[in-house]
Amino acid sequence: MLKGRKVTVLGAGVAGLSVARALALRGAEVTVLEQAPEIREVGAGLQISPNGARVISALGLGAALGKAGQRAEAVELRDGESGAVVLRMDLSRAGTGNDFLFLHRADLIDVLQEGARDAGVTIRLLKQVDEVRLGAHPPRLVTTLGEEFEAEILIGADGLHSKVRAALNGTVAPFFTHQVAWRATLPAEPGIAPVAQVFMGPGRHLVTYPLRGGRLRNIVAVEERRRWAEESWSLTDDPLALRIAFEEFVPEVRGWLDRIERPNLWGLFRHPVAARWHGHGAAILGDAAHPTLPFLAQGANMALEDAWVLAETLDAGAGPETAFADYQRAREGRCRRIVDAANANARNYHLSGLRRDVAHLGLRALGKFAPDRVLGRFEWLYGHDVVGAPR
Numbered sequence: 001m002l003k004g005r006k007v008t009v010l011g012a013g014v015a016g017l018s019v020a021r022a023l024a025l026r027g028a029e030v031t032v033l034e035q036a037p038e039i040r041e042v043g044a045g046l047q048i049s050p051n052g053a054r055v056i057s058a059l060g061l062g063a064a065l066g067k068a069g070q071r072a073e074a075v076e077l078r079d080g081e082s083g084a085v086v087l088r089m090d091l092s093r094a095g096t097g098n099d100f101l102f103l104h105r106a107d108l109i110d111v112l113q114e115g116a117r118d119a120g121v122t123i124r125l126l127k128q129v130d131e132v133r134l135g136a137h138p139p140r141l142v143t144t145l146g147e148e149f150e151a152e153i154l155i156g157a158d159g160l161h162s163k164v165r166a167a168l169n170g171t172v173a174p175f176f177t178h179q180v181a182w183r184a185t186l187p188a189e190p191g192i193a194p195v196a197q198v199f200m201g202p203g204r205h206l207v208t209y210p211l212r213g214g215r216l217r218n219i220v221a222v223e224e225r226r227r228w229a230e231e232s233w234s235l236t237d238d239p240l241a242l243r244i245a246f247e248e249f250v251p252e253v254r255g256w257l258d259r260i261e262r263p264n265l266w267g268l269f270r271h272p273v274a275a276r277w278h279g280h281g282a283a284i285l286g287d288a289a290h291p292t293l294p295f296l297a298q299g300a301n302m303a304l305e306d307a308w309v310l311a312e313t314l315d316a317g318a319g320p321e322t323a324f325a326d327y328q329r330a331r332e333g334r335c336r337r338i339v340d341a342a343n344a345n346a347r348n349y350h351l352s353g354l355r356r357d358v359a360h361l362g363l364r365a366l367g368k369f370a371p372d373r374v375l376g377r378f379e380w381l382y383g384h385d386v387v388g389a390p391r
């Protein structure tokens with residue numbers, strides 16, 4: 001039922017490019033408007049878990065994804081100060097190893113961008129939308145240069161500071177989580193294992209995993225802080241501040257940090273999940289609808305799931321508003337659960353004293369006596385299949 005329908009997608013990130021391909025494959029005429037002069041991603045890693053990989057495969061891009069990514073063997077939680085492994089989640093145990101991947105963000109965007117163009121999607125760069133008008137007429141977009149676009153159906157995939165979300169919901173100030181994060185990539189040492197490691201310590205943690213077939217090491221390091229002003233991805237910081245924050249951690253970690261020259265630093269803010277995901281011929285998805293903290297590695301995975309469900313409901317033929325309502329109904333509960341779980345992870349990683357000892361003891365016992373239950377606890381997350389689900 002999408003054949004010949006004209007859809008405008010705002011934003012060429014993971015959400016925008018994947019929904020654009022999904023819609024175009026179903027016959028829609030799709031135009032993506034993107035503010036950037038070229039589609040380029042910041043140099044950082046992403047974990048694509050089976051729930052997201054399933055969507056990429058269903059979009060016909062599984063082979064390209066496999067080439068761009070590196071299969072993950074395990075996720076390990078380690079004590080940052082002793083280095084001891086507290087829990088190891090072996091991803092091969094439940095057959096998830098084949099589609100749990102580490103990727104450079106730029107490589108994922110390349111796969112999706114090529115996929116969108118191959119499906120006939122038009123991508124128009126340097127279109128920074130300043131105003132989204134929803135109401136008695138079809139959705140209208142006005143760029144900073146004064147160009148106007150009218151959309152038959154508008155999909156807002158414009159990320160954390162979404163204009164489409166604001167047009168539907170108004171704006172709500174995010175609140176600072178009292179956490180800042182550094183991120184960096186550095187050349188990896190030979191033989192780096194395909195394992196995501198989380199080093200946990202009081203008030204801080206560090207996540208690391210390989211990228212690009214083991215040529216790079218991706219690092220995200222989080223510290224609790226009282227004050228912060230900006231929510232930007234592009235600030236750089238003195239590497240000494242990062243080294244000092246993790247000076248109590250094992251030499252292995254300190255060695256990596258010693259090699260980082262210009263880490264990026266940003267403040268972690270919490271944005272509420274949007275109450276209205278659609279209205280007046282427009283809908284939102286990805287970070288525009290449900291921004292998340294990165295502590296469950298699910299923001300991009302949720303965006304992929306959204307993209308599939310949104311295209312499928314729009315294609316079902318009941319008209320955009322019914323389709324959008326079905327889409328929100330299908331997605332909102334799950335996305336809220338994931339966002340809550342990511343919030344809780346931040347607290348769990350940063351425990352200290354007796355609470356930390358008790359928590360680590362429990363996790364060690366779980367890993368030793370019931371290793372299958374470790375992965376089982378994530379079945380709701382990784383086992384979720386939007387592609388095969390009846391709706």
Ligand code: FAD
Nearest residue numbers: 011013014015035046047129159286287297298299300301
């Ligand atoms: P974005 O990627 O922000 O894309 C929005 C696009 O819209 C951009 O291209 C932007 O330029 C464009 N745009 C915005 N406003 C306008 C405008 N007014 N006019 C025109 N264009 C506009 N997720 C995972 O699944 N796994 C992970 O391992 C993972 N790790 C992460 C690690 C870190 C450190 C962080 C910060 C996030 C991580 N995430 C992860 C989350 C994930 O990166 C995001 O959730 C995901 O990229 C959101 O995609 P999106 O397309 O919704 O938004």
